[in-house]
Amino acid sequence: MVISLNTNSINKEVNLSGLNTPCKDCGGLHLTDDHWKFMGDMPQDPVDMIDDLAKMGIYKPNAFKMADTVNAADLRQTLLLKMAGKGDPKRERLVLELCKQAGGIDNAFAAAFGHKAGEFFGDTIRAGDFSRRRFLKNLAVGAALVTLTNCAPSPGDDAATDTSDAPAGADNLEKKDLKIGFIPITCATPIIMSEPLGFYKKYGFNAEVVKMPSWGAVRDSAIAGELDAYHMLAPMPIAMTLGLGSSSFGVKLASVENINGQAITVANKYKGKINGPADFKGFNIGVPFPYSMHNLLLRYYLATGGIDPDKDVKIRAVPPPDSIAQLVAGDIDAYLMPDPFNQRAVYEEAGFIHKLTKEIWPGHPCCAFAASDEWISANPNTFRSLNKAIIEAAGYAQDPANRPEIAKAISERAFLNQPVEVVEAVLTGNFDDGLGNTQSIPDRIGFDPYPWQSFANWISSQLVRWDLQGDGKVQTAIADGKYEEVGKKVFMTDLARELATEVGQTPPAEIYRTETLEFDTFDPAKPQEYVDEQIKKYGV
Structure with a gap:
């Protein structure tokens, strides 16, 4: 059955045919397997959400007879307990305790269901109503509630997992069902192609790549804990860790997705x-x-x-x-x-x-595979295997012979949604430049996953040079020769080398190299001198 909804808060068609089929994971009756995506578009106000869920038939009217006698707070609590508690008294007590820790049912509900959770957290910080400690607590609470409300079996469930075809080491994974965010660009090739070409499956993952609309959305989803890992621009983990452009949030650059491109x-x-x-x-x-x-x-x-x-x-x-x-x-x-x-x-x-x-x-580096400090700490084996899958995929993509196959795989609507000939022109380096010339530049884009520490130092030097926030915060953070400290904190060079070796690649033994650019040479041992020389030479 498909119903069309047009209320004050939503306007969409919803396929309810799956409501009569028990969920294969939790056994309950609800929307189809992608119901989590639909929840992201629901109204932010909890009362509006309850009203729309009832109109959609997901919750029958008699389930809310108490609405005439209870207030909005009671309704919020009822919905949270219904969705997160799942009728288990122990889980319901945990939900209520989490709500208490979050500072009330409203904060907990917003953290768990608000489709702009990143903005919720950011607004909290900017308003100054909560300390940083409270902010981090709410972030953790929100992540915990989101986990409780999805339909994965809880630790006490009896659901068995078939591991007969699982690869070696898959039984040590803390988490196998993953959501990995990406922007639909060729820089994300290793992350995207790993789904259709089977690299995630090889390492024991049921991984889904999730198309994101913008880098701001990637950042907010990372902070909100809505994704397990993500495709990020190479400077983003440094900027986020230092609190540039957002509240400080620890992110690791695990491996480089692409160079050039x-x-x-x-x-x-x-x-x-x-x-x-x-x-x-x-x-x-x-x-x-x-x-x-x-x-x-x-x-x-x-x-x-x-x-x-x-x-x-x-x-x-x-x-x-x-x-x-x-x-x-x-x-x-x-x-x-x-x-x-x-x-x-x-x-x-x-x-x-x-x-x-x-x-x-x-x-030069461009994009990277990244995950938060918190997620890596909670899922060390998963993170290691996931990064290994990405590094192996990057090595596969680096071989020019594989690129026509990759171009076809990632051009699909679910991924880049581009003409195959456009993507193939980028990956092969055989292209028209729009000026009447046909070019052949095989290294127009490359997929070397090694995160050189010299990359980190150059990025930091330019963040210092341009002071993008205009408040001098980056100069303070990287002052007194802290370039190396920042780079080693964020770029996981040693682990990337180790994993690359395990999959048969030959990564460098060094972590720094002199970088030769079009107009100068960058010595990673002297990043501040490099900045000073640039400003002196060009005036900016």
Whole structure:
């Protein structure tokens, strides 16, 4: 049965045919297997949620006869106990204790069911109503409630798991059902391809990759504990750990997803007018996120042409999937974005590729596989095996012979939702640049998973140089030669080397190397001197 709902708070069609079929996990009657996705779109106000659930038929009217005699708080508690307690007195007592720890039923309900939990937590901090300790407590409580309300069997359940086909070591995994967030770009290739090509399954995981709309959503979902692991921009774990752009939240960069793989794309109306960085003066330029290699590389490039990135141009965050539409509409004149959106702009005759970022810094990191300190601590065996699967997938993707197969697998609607020829052009490096040239650049994108500590030091040096928050916080955090300390705290280089060796790869023994960029050379042992020299040379 499909019903159409149009209330003050929701407007959608819902397939209720699965309500008569017991859930294969918990035995209860509820929405289909993807009901957790639907819950994310439900009203934020608990009373509205109860009303809509009743209208949808998920809860029968007689289940809420007490509504005439109890207040809203009682209704909130009833729904929490019904969904999280599942009729088990011990679980109900745990739920009530968690609510108490959260500071009341309202806070607990918002933490468990609010579809913008990241904003809930962020607003709590910004309002200053709670101490950092209370914030972290609420975060933990919210994660615990979310766990209780999903339909996975509880520790006391008798459900048996068939491990007859499980790979070696799978019985040691703390968690096998995983949700891994990704942005639909080619940088996420190892994370995405591991689902259709079986790398997750090989290591004993029932893993689902979850498409996210923006990097802000990835960050908020990470803080809220809504995902197990995630595809992140390489600077994000450093920024989040230092509390830049959000409250401080410990994240580890476990392995690098891709090197190179980005480009500066310019609207077609500027053909013949753009020859170097100085020609971008006055432009509106899109980047996917403030704390991204895209923003840092763009600033580095513009500054060499005498352009002050904070005064002579306007740089703003644009979700990659929106970049071409904004380029066509004239909202932005150019962008430095991940692929396939540079190649897609050429395909749509909307823009031309001015410069691949591998020309700015050959072998630079872009995106990474990451997980929170808290999740890693709670699931050490799972984290190790998951990272190993990603590293092995990256090695597979690094082989040019495998890329046509990968392009076909990740182009599907559930993943990149792009024409296969566009994705294949990026992965193989055989492409048209929009200027009438056919290029053959096999290393347009690479998949070397090794997280060099020199990458971390360069990223930190540019965060210091540009002070993106404008409050000097990053200078304080990395002052007094703390570049190495920050890098080793966030980049898990030693573990990545160990896991790469286990899957037959040959990672470097060193953790630092001199990085050669287009306009200078970076000595990772002297990051602050590098920043000082840049400012002296270019004035910014």
